[in-house]
Amino acid sequence: MIRRTVSALAAAVVMATAAAPAMAQTAPAPAAAQPGLSISDVSAWIAAHGGQVAPVQRVGDQTFIAVRDGEMTWAVFFYGCTGDVCADIQYAAFFSNPGVTLDMVNNWNRDQRFLKAFYAPADAGGDPSATVQYDLLLRPGGVDQLTDPTAVWVGMLGLFARHVGFLVETPAPAAPPQ
Template sequence: MMRVRAVMIAVLVAMLWAGSALARDLVSAADPEAVLEAAKGFGSAELERDEVGDPRIRGRMFGVLYLVTFYGCEAGKDCKDLLFYAGWEDAGLTLEDVNRWNRGKRFGKAYLDDEGDAVLEFAVNLNYGVTPRNLDDTFDWWGVVLREFREEML
Protein backbone atom coordinates (compact mmCIF):
# COMPACT_ATOMS: atom_id res chain seq x y z
CA MET A 1 0.00 0.00 0.00
CA MET A 2 2.84 2.40 0.86
CA ARG A 3 4.47 1.60 -2.44
CA VAL A 4 1.31 2.45 -4.43
CA ARG A 5 0.95 5.71 -2.52
CA ALA A 6 4.60 6.63 -3.21
CA VAL A 7 4.16 5.92 -6.92
CA MET A 8 0.98 8.01 -7.03
CA ILE A 9 2.73 10.92 -5.31
CA ALA A 10 5.68 10.67 -7.71
CA VAL A 11 3.32 10.72 -10.70
CA LEU A 12 1.45 13.72 -9.31
CA VAL A 13 4.69 15.64 -8.70
CA ALA A 14 5.89 14.84 -12.23
CA MET A 15 2.59 16.02 -13.71
CA LEU A 16 2.72 19.28 -11.74
CA TRP A 17 6.34 19.89 -12.76
CA ALA A 18 5.58 19.16 -16.43
CA GLY A 19 2.56 21.48 -16.32
CA SER A 20 4.55 24.34 -14.84
CA ALA A 21 7.37 23.78 -17.35
CA LEU A 22 4.86 23.87 -20.18
CA ALA A 23 3.29 27.08 -18.85
CA ARG A 24 6.70 28.79 -18.97
CA ASP A 25 7.04 27.85 -22.64
CA LEU A 26 3.73 29.34 -23.75
CA VAL A 27 3.53 32.42 -25.96
CA SER A 28 0.73 34.94 -25.57
CA ALA A 29 -0.25 38.27 -27.06
CA ALA A 30 1.09 39.81 -23.84
CA ASP A 31 4.59 39.12 -25.26
CA PRO A 32 4.79 41.06 -28.57
CA GLU A 33 8.51 40.29 -28.94
CA ALA A 34 7.79 36.54 -28.96
CA VAL A 35 5.04 37.04 -31.55
CA LEU A 36 7.47 39.14 -33.60
CA GLU A 37 10.04 36.33 -33.52
CA ALA A 38 7.42 33.93 -34.90
CA ALA A 39 6.54 36.44 -37.63
CA LYS A 40 10.20 36.77 -38.63
CA GLY A 41 10.25 33.05 -39.35
CA PHE A 42 7.88 33.71 -42.27
CA GLY A 43 9.33 36.86 -43.81
CA SER A 44 10.28 40.38 -42.87
CA ALA A 45 8.55 41.80 -39.80
CA GLU A 46 8.99 44.71 -37.41
CA LEU A 47 7.30 45.71 -34.19
CA GLU A 48 5.73 49.15 -33.90
CA ARG A 49 2.98 50.89 -31.92
CA ASP A 50 -0.40 51.96 -33.25
CA GLU A 51 -2.01 55.36 -32.66
CA VAL A 52 -3.25 54.36 -29.17
CA GLY A 53 0.04 52.78 -28.10
CA ASP A 54 -0.84 49.12 -28.60
CA PRO A 55 1.74 46.85 -30.23
CA ARG A 56 1.46 46.10 -33.94
CA ILE A 57 3.59 44.03 -36.28
CA ARG A 58 4.12 45.10 -39.87
CA GLY A 59 5.25 42.17 -41.98
CA ARG A 60 5.49 40.85 -45.49
CA MET A 61 4.72 37.37 -46.84
CA PHE A 62 4.73 36.37 -50.50
CA GLY A 63 5.25 40.04 -51.34
CA VAL A 64 2.05 41.02 -49.50
CA LEU A 65 2.21 43.65 -46.75
CA TYR A 66 0.18 42.65 -43.68
CA LEU A 67 -0.39 43.82 -40.12
CA VAL A 68 -0.82 41.90 -36.89
CA THR A 69 -2.70 44.11 -34.47
CA PHE A 70 -2.88 43.29 -30.77
CA TYR A 71 -6.29 43.51 -29.06
CA GLY A 72 -7.58 43.42 -25.51
CA CYS A 73 -4.60 45.44 -24.32
CA GLU A 74 -4.49 47.53 -21.18
CA ALA A 75 -2.40 50.68 -21.66
CA GLY A 76 -0.45 49.02 -24.47
CA LYS A 77 0.32 45.87 -22.43
CA ASP A 78 -1.17 42.53 -21.40
CA CYS A 79 -2.86 42.00 -24.77
CA LYS A 80 -5.14 38.99 -25.28
CA ASP A 81 -5.77 38.54 -29.01
CA LEU A 82 -4.26 39.09 -32.43
CA LEU A 83 -5.84 40.17 -35.68
CA PHE A 84 -3.95 39.50 -38.91
CA TYR A 85 -4.94 42.05 -41.57
CA ALA A 86 -4.19 42.66 -45.25
CA GLY A 87 -5.91 45.07 -47.62
CA TRP A 88 -5.88 45.79 -51.34
CA GLU A 89 -7.01 49.06 -52.93
CA ASP A 90 -8.96 48.90 -56.16
CA ALA A 91 -9.01 45.09 -56.21
CA GLY A 92 -12.19 45.10 -58.29
CA LEU A 93 -13.95 42.53 -56.12
CA THR A 94 -17.69 42.43 -55.73
CA LEU A 95 -19.79 41.53 -52.73
CA GLU A 96 -20.57 38.24 -54.47
CA ASP A 97 -16.83 37.55 -54.79
CA VAL A 98 -16.13 38.00 -51.08
CA ASN A 99 -19.28 36.08 -50.11
CA ARG A 100 -18.10 33.17 -52.25
CA TRP A 101 -14.71 33.31 -50.52
CA ASN A 102 -16.27 33.36 -47.05
CA ARG A 103 -18.61 30.46 -47.84
CA GLY A 104 -15.81 28.28 -49.14
CA LYS A 105 -13.04 28.98 -46.62
CA ARG A 106 -12.65 28.03 -43.01
CA PHE A 107 -9.87 30.52 -42.20
CA GLY A 108 -9.66 34.16 -43.23
CA LYS A 109 -12.66 36.48 -43.38
CA ALA A 110 -12.91 38.76 -46.41
CA TYR A 111 -14.97 41.90 -46.82
CA LEU A 112 -15.13 45.16 -48.71
CA ASP A 113 -14.37 48.22 -46.59
CA ASP A 114 -16.20 51.56 -46.75
CA GLU A 115 -14.21 52.51 -49.85
CA GLY A 116 -14.81 49.21 -51.62
CA ASP A 117 -11.28 47.96 -51.03
CA ALA A 118 -10.73 44.25 -50.36
CA VAL A 119 -9.78 43.30 -46.81
CA LEU A 120 -8.69 39.94 -45.42
CA GLU A 121 -8.64 39.29 -41.67
CA PHE A 122 -7.70 36.35 -39.48
CA ALA A 123 -8.51 36.59 -35.74
CA VAL A 124 -6.49 34.57 -33.22
CA ASN A 125 -7.16 34.15 -29.51
CA LEU A 126 -3.89 33.87 -27.58
CA ASN A 127 -5.37 34.45 -24.14
CA TYR A 128 -3.66 32.03 -21.70
CA GLY A 129 -0.97 31.30 -24.28
CA VAL A 130 -0.13 28.72 -26.93
CA THR A 131 3.02 26.75 -27.62
CA PRO A 132 5.61 28.32 -29.93
CA ARG A 133 4.87 25.52 -32.39
CA ASN A 134 1.17 26.41 -32.36
CA LEU A 135 1.99 30.07 -33.00
CA ASP A 136 4.25 29.08 -35.90
CA ASP A 137 1.38 27.01 -37.27
CA THR A 138 -0.89 30.05 -36.97
CA PHE A 139 1.53 32.15 -39.01
CA ASP A 140 1.77 29.30 -41.52
CA TRP A 141 -2.04 29.26 -41.84
CA TRP A 142 -2.03 33.03 -42.32
CA GLY A 143 0.43 32.49 -45.16
CA VAL A 144 -1.84 29.88 -46.72
CA VAL A 145 -4.82 32.23 -46.47
CA LEU A 146 -2.86 35.17 -47.93
CA ARG A 147 -1.54 33.11 -50.84
CA GLU A 148 -4.94 31.57 -51.65
CA PHE A 149 -6.71 34.93 -51.47
CA ARG A 150 -4.16 36.53 -53.76
CA GLU A 151 -4.27 33.63 -56.27
CA GLU A 152 -8.04 33.07 -56.25
CA MET A 153 -9.45 36.54 -55.74
CA LEU A 154 -7.03 39.16 -57.09
Protein backbone atom coordinates in the same frame (compact mmCIF):
# COMPACT_ATOMS: atom_id res chain seq x y z
CA MET B 1 -47.80 14.99 10.08
CA ILE B 2 -45.79 17.00 7.52
CA ARG B 3 -44.94 19.61 10.15
CA ARG B 4 -43.62 16.92 12.55
CA THR B 5 -41.50 15.34 9.76
CA VAL B 6 -40.02 18.71 8.75
CA SER B 7 -39.22 19.56 12.39
CA ALA B 8 -37.59 16.18 12.94
CA LEU B 9 -35.55 16.57 9.75
CA ALA B 10 -34.44 20.09 10.73
CA ALA B 11 -33.37 18.85 14.18
CA ALA B 12 -31.38 16.01 12.62
CA VAL B 13 -29.56 18.43 10.29
CA VAL B 14 -28.69 20.77 13.19
CA MET B 15 -27.34 17.88 15.28
CA ALA B 16 -25.34 16.45 12.37
CA THR B 17 -23.69 19.76 11.54
CA ALA B 18 -22.93 20.52 15.19
CA ALA B 19 -21.26 17.16 15.62
CA ALA B 20 -19.26 17.34 12.37
CA PRO B 21 -15.59 18.31 12.65
CA ALA B 22 -14.61 21.68 11.25
CA MET B 23 -13.70 21.54 7.58
CA ALA B 24 -10.00 21.67 6.90
CA GLN B 25 -8.80 24.98 5.54
CA THR B 26 -7.36 24.69 2.05
CA ALA B 27 -4.72 26.94 0.61
CA PRO B 28 -5.89 29.02 -2.32
CA ALA B 29 -5.12 27.45 -5.67
CA PRO B 30 -2.09 28.93 -7.41
CA ALA B 31 -2.96 31.50 -10.03
CA ALA B 32 -3.29 29.95 -13.45
CA ALA B 33 -0.77 31.05 -16.03
CA GLN B 34 -2.18 33.96 -17.99
CA PRO B 35 -2.74 33.39 -21.69
CA GLY B 36 -0.87 35.48 -24.16
CA LEU B 37 2.42 36.39 -25.73
CA SER B 38 4.55 39.48 -25.64
CA ILE B 39 4.55 41.73 -28.67
CA SER B 40 8.33 41.44 -28.90
CA ASP B 41 8.16 37.61 -28.84
CA VAL B 42 5.57 37.57 -31.64
CA SER B 43 7.68 40.00 -33.70
CA ALA B 44 10.84 37.95 -33.16
CA TRP B 45 9.06 34.68 -34.01
CA ILE B 46 7.71 36.07 -37.29
CA ALA B 47 11.14 37.48 -38.20
CA ALA B 48 12.78 34.12 -37.40
CA HIS B 49 10.39 32.50 -39.87
CA GLY B 50 11.22 34.85 -42.74
CA GLY B 51 8.86 37.79 -42.31
CA GLN B 52 10.28 41.30 -42.44
CA VAL B 53 8.77 42.90 -39.36
CA ALA B 54 8.40 46.67 -39.02
CA PRO B 55 8.65 48.36 -35.60
CA VAL B 56 5.61 48.28 -33.32
CA GLN B 57 3.07 50.99 -34.13
CA ARG B 58 0.49 52.45 -31.76
CA VAL B 59 -2.43 54.50 -33.03
CA GLY B 60 -4.85 55.39 -30.24
CA ASP B 61 -5.67 52.16 -28.43
CA GLN B 62 -4.56 50.02 -31.38
CA THR B 63 -1.17 48.27 -31.33
CA PHE B 64 0.12 46.45 -34.43
CA ILE B 65 3.12 45.45 -36.49
CA ALA B 66 3.39 45.34 -40.28
CA VAL B 67 4.90 42.24 -41.86
CA ARG B 68 6.38 42.05 -45.36
CA ASP B 69 6.16 38.46 -46.56
CA GLY B 70 7.18 37.86 -50.15
CA GLU B 71 4.84 39.80 -52.41
CA MET B 72 2.41 40.69 -49.63
CA THR B 73 2.27 42.94 -46.61
CA TRP B 74 0.00 42.07 -43.71
CA ALA B 75 -0.48 43.19 -40.14
CA VAL B 76 -0.64 41.64 -36.70
CA PHE B 77 -3.02 43.48 -34.35
CA PHE B 78 -2.68 42.91 -30.59
CA TYR B 79 -5.71 42.73 -28.26
CA GLY B 80 -6.34 42.22 -24.55
CA CYS B 81 -2.90 43.51 -23.64
CA THR B 82 -1.53 44.04 -20.17
CA GLY B 83 1.72 45.85 -20.71
CA ASP B 84 3.56 44.05 -23.51
CA VAL B 85 1.68 40.73 -23.09
CA CYS B 86 -1.44 40.30 -25.19
CA ALA B 87 -4.15 37.65 -24.91
CA ASP B 88 -5.27 37.70 -28.55
CA ILE B 89 -3.90 38.64 -31.93
CA GLN B 90 -5.44 39.17 -35.31
CA TYR B 91 -3.74 38.72 -38.66
CA ALA B 92 -5.14 41.09 -41.29
CA ALA B 93 -4.41 42.08 -44.88
CA PHE B 94 -5.86 44.75 -47.13
CA PHE B 95 -6.16 44.49 -50.93
CA SER B 96 -7.35 47.24 -53.23
CA ASN B 97 -7.80 47.11 -56.98
CA PRO B 98 -10.49 47.98 -59.52
CA GLY B 99 -11.54 44.33 -59.91
CA VAL B 100 -12.57 43.73 -56.28
CA THR B 101 -16.32 43.20 -55.99
CA LEU B 102 -18.81 42.53 -53.22
CA ASP B 103 -19.72 39.22 -54.91
CA MET B 104 -16.05 38.20 -54.83
CA VAL B 105 -15.87 38.76 -51.08
CA ASN B 106 -19.25 37.12 -50.44
CA ASN B 107 -18.19 34.07 -52.46
CA TRP B 108 -15.00 33.81 -50.42
CA ASN B 109 -16.90 33.93 -47.13
CA ARG B 110 -19.39 31.34 -48.37
CA ASP B 111 -16.78 28.90 -49.67
CA GLN B 112 -13.87 29.29 -47.24
CA ARG B 113 -13.36 28.77 -43.53
CA PHE B 114 -10.99 30.44 -41.08
CA LEU B 115 -10.17 33.68 -42.93
CA LYS B 116 -13.11 36.05 -43.13
CA ALA B 117 -13.26 39.01 -45.45
CA PHE B 118 -15.19 42.22 -45.84
CA TYR B 119 -15.68 44.56 -48.75
CA ALA B 120 -15.36 48.35 -48.87
CA PRO B 121 -16.59 50.29 -51.92
CA ALA B 122 -14.24 52.71 -53.62
CA ASP B 123 -13.69 56.13 -52.11
CA ALA B 124 -13.67 59.10 -54.46
CA GLY B 125 -10.79 58.55 -56.85
CA GLY B 126 -9.85 55.19 -55.33
CA ASP B 127 -10.47 51.51 -55.88
CA PRO B 128 -12.74 49.13 -53.99
CA SER B 129 -11.01 46.98 -51.40
CA ALA B 130 -11.22 43.73 -49.50
CA THR B 131 -9.83 43.10 -46.04
CA VAL B 132 -9.25 39.58 -44.78
CA GLN B 133 -8.75 38.68 -41.11
CA TYR B 134 -7.86 35.68 -38.94
CA ASP B 135 -8.25 35.81 -35.14
CA LEU B 136 -6.02 33.82 -32.78
CA LEU B 137 -6.92 33.24 -29.15
CA LEU B 138 -3.65 32.67 -27.33
CA ARG B 139 -3.16 30.28 -24.45
CA PRO B 140 -0.44 30.07 -21.83
CA GLY B 141 2.80 28.87 -23.33
CA GLY B 142 5.37 29.97 -25.82
CA VAL B 143 5.39 31.25 -29.36
CA ASP B 144 5.31 27.76 -30.83
CA GLN B 145 1.52 27.98 -30.54
CA LEU B 146 1.71 30.35 -33.53
CA THR B 147 3.06 27.66 -35.87
CA ASP B 148 -0.16 26.00 -37.05
CA PRO B 149 -2.41 29.08 -37.21
CA THR B 150 0.28 31.06 -39.03
CA ALA B 151 0.64 28.25 -41.57
CA VAL B 152 -3.13 28.43 -42.16
CA TRP B 153 -2.95 32.23 -42.45
CA VAL B 154 -0.05 32.34 -44.89
CA GLY B 155 -1.43 29.53 -47.06
CA MET B 156 -4.93 30.95 -47.27
CA LEU B 157 -3.73 34.54 -47.61
CA GLY B 158 -2.17 33.63 -50.94
CA LEU B 159 -5.44 32.03 -52.04
CA PHE B 160 -7.38 35.13 -51.05
CA ALA B 161 -4.89 37.43 -52.79
CA ARG B 162 -5.39 35.46 -56.01
CA HIS B 163 -9.17 35.37 -55.45
CA VAL B 164 -9.38 39.19 -55.39
CA GLY B 165 -6.92 39.66 -58.25
CA PHE B 166 -3.94 40.92 -56.25
CA LEU B 167 -1.72 38.00 -57.17
CA VAL B 168 -1.99 36.66 -60.68
CA GLU B 169 -1.12 33.06 -61.29
CA THR B 170 1.34 32.57 -64.06
CA PRO B 171 0.71 29.56 -66.24
CA ALA B 172 3.21 26.73 -66.02
CA PRO B 173 5.64 26.69 -68.93
CA ALA B 174 4.57 24.39 -71.73
CA ALA B 175 6.40 21.11 -71.92
CA PRO B 176 8.71 20.84 -74.92
CA PRO B 177 7.33 18.71 -77.74
CA GLN B 178 8.40 15.08 -77.64
